[in-house]
Amino acid sequence: MRRALLGWVTVAAVVLGAAPAQAAVGGSGPYLADYETSAGLPNHTIYRPQTMPAERLPLYVWGNGACSANGLSQHNFLREIASHGFLAIANGGPNASGSTTSSMLTQSIDWALAESSRSGSKYYGKIDTTKIAVGGFSCGGLEAYAVSNDPRITTTTIFSSGLLNDADDYQLRRLTKPIAYFVGGPSDIAYPNAMDDWGKLPAGLPAFMGNLNVGHGGTYDQANGGEFGRVAVLYLKWRLKGDTAAGRAFVGADCGLCGGQWQVQQKNLTLGGDTPQPEPGAACSAVYAVQDQWNGGFVATVTVTAGAAAMSGWRVALGLPGGASISSLWNGVATGTTGSVTVTNQSYNGRLAAGQSTTFGLQGTGNGGGATVTCTGS
Structure with a gap:
């Protein structure tokens, strides 16, 4: 049974306040990052390294808190991710108004794959189209759930969010790829529903649950996205770049986030990416x-x-x-x-x-x- 949460999808808008009108270039990663827009992808905000690294950029598509159409809503957080060699695309244009839908996440993926293969594009051959993550905060997390069964998606990240109705639990049952939750602890209004989702995940699904006692507002507005920005980068490095050193933050009884300010739960997590070799037999x-x-x-x-x-x-x-x-x-x-x-x-x-x-x-x-x-x- 889920706890009724009247209007919690709008809470993020109150907590976060207005996004900065102008956002500086930066991030703590090796590539200074900034945002841009594209006529080929209207109503989105694209975060990328100013100077493209030699390696291809994994893709991270994002739904904002309150399903806000302001693509700068979690600017510090997404710029931080981009500075570590990712292409991050947020629903909504810079400082735009209105609301978004889950289909906009799919539009981001479609655009990125097309640009990666389009001769003449600045992204031609620059995007790793085999490594795609979807994520979202609060209402944006619901958008991420809605598209998490897209076969192109490698992993799902849910920030301070949880399904609102038991009737939507089919979205959990269809999960086949790793998922991670980053929640603001028991004072987070989304905490009960996030924990309810955690208990209903398919058996055998690799999953991580981290609770940091900061409430529903998270740390997105802090420099470089604060602690949520730091752990998001580690998780994406692990899942999208195969960085096992980053993965040690999440795996095992002595994981990097274990025993500190994070309250950690794990399911079916291993660092290795060895593929079982099937033998003929089962139909x-x-x-x-x-x-x-x-x-x-x-x-x-x-x-x-x-x-x-x-x-x-x-x-x-x-x-x-x-x-x-x-x-x-x-x-x-x-x-x-x-x-x-x-x-x-x-x-x-x-x-x-x-x-x-x-x-x-x-x-x-x-x-x-x-x-x-x-x-x-x-």
């Missing part, structure tokens, strides 16, 4: 679907579903049509890029209960239609 099925096709490229998803028995891992034999080639793939590990390709599960989505499904996705060049898929499992 499973795979369904291939083209999500988007354009002149010269496509995006497709493959849904893997366990049969009558549980599986500890899966392998999909993917037969691509002539002339098609995989340029990026998420939520799976691929061997090969053309012709006959083998895709195995990641460490976090191999275990499936009987009848349970998970999805991996890919972006490629050429025509994606007519591919074949065959699934085996263990």
